[in-house]
Amino acid sequence: MADPHAPHDDNSFCPVYEAINILQEKWTLHIIRSLLDGPKGFNELARAVGGCNPATLAQRVDKLVSLGILEKTVHSTMPPRTSYALTESGQALQEVVEAIDRWGKHFLKEPVA
């Protein structure tokens, strides 16, 4: 799977290109942003993220866990209780979110519409 597309270079691994590919997946950034102010459970996260349906959220969250960005902790299986938190790598994305935040506030203002 990897990526069928070369970034600028050819057969070398480009971390930036990869990073963009991860972050551009739908909901990824929203998930990270929501988790920046503390760990959350599944439904809680869904609500904070604002409208992602459980199927997609589950899939996205799994991927982020496997990438080492999120950490899933199961506290109890049968009164279901889980929590998702950012790992060190995930925390580091705060910089990215903040950059987006600044840009949004400065250039997005009102949609005029």
Added chain:
Amino acid sequence: MADPHAPHDDNSFCPVYEAINILQEKWTLHIIRSLLDGPKGFNELARAVGGCNPATLAQRVDKLVSLGILEKTVHSTMPPRTSYALTESGQALQEVVEAIDRWGKHFLKEPVA
């Protein structure tokens, strides 16, 4: 259309949430990154971006133009020659790309695979 989903707040416009929604669309960040080192024509951009098909690229580029992030200049219609460049707003996204760049280089290293 705006967004059907509330960010954290309810009926207020949240620039950050909007910004994330724009940037998370497929290819958007790649397009911006490619354009950071100068304006490009359509096919040139497609190649730099690394494999986006013309249909999607056209659509994405249109949206970015209408958002004021890109600027399209038609030099000649019939030997077709166009160029896309970042506006001030687009240039400002360099910060975001750089943040992603730093993160990718630091945390993405090799995919082990």
Added chain:
DNA sequence: GCAGAGTGCTATAAAATGTCAAGCGATTAG
């Protein structure tokens, strides 16, 4: 004890989105 709300998810089908391959009119390169 029993309804009703809440937990973390999964299943199914449909809708939205992205991709592939081909091609248009025209000019330029060999």
Added chain:
DNA sequence: CTAATCGCTTGACATTTTATAGCACTCTGC
């Protein structure tokens, strides 16, 4: 003359996301 390039568009297909429902269970209030 032939092939390639340019900026796209079209239409069929594949993948992704969505809505809606529900499971198995616990906890709270009555």
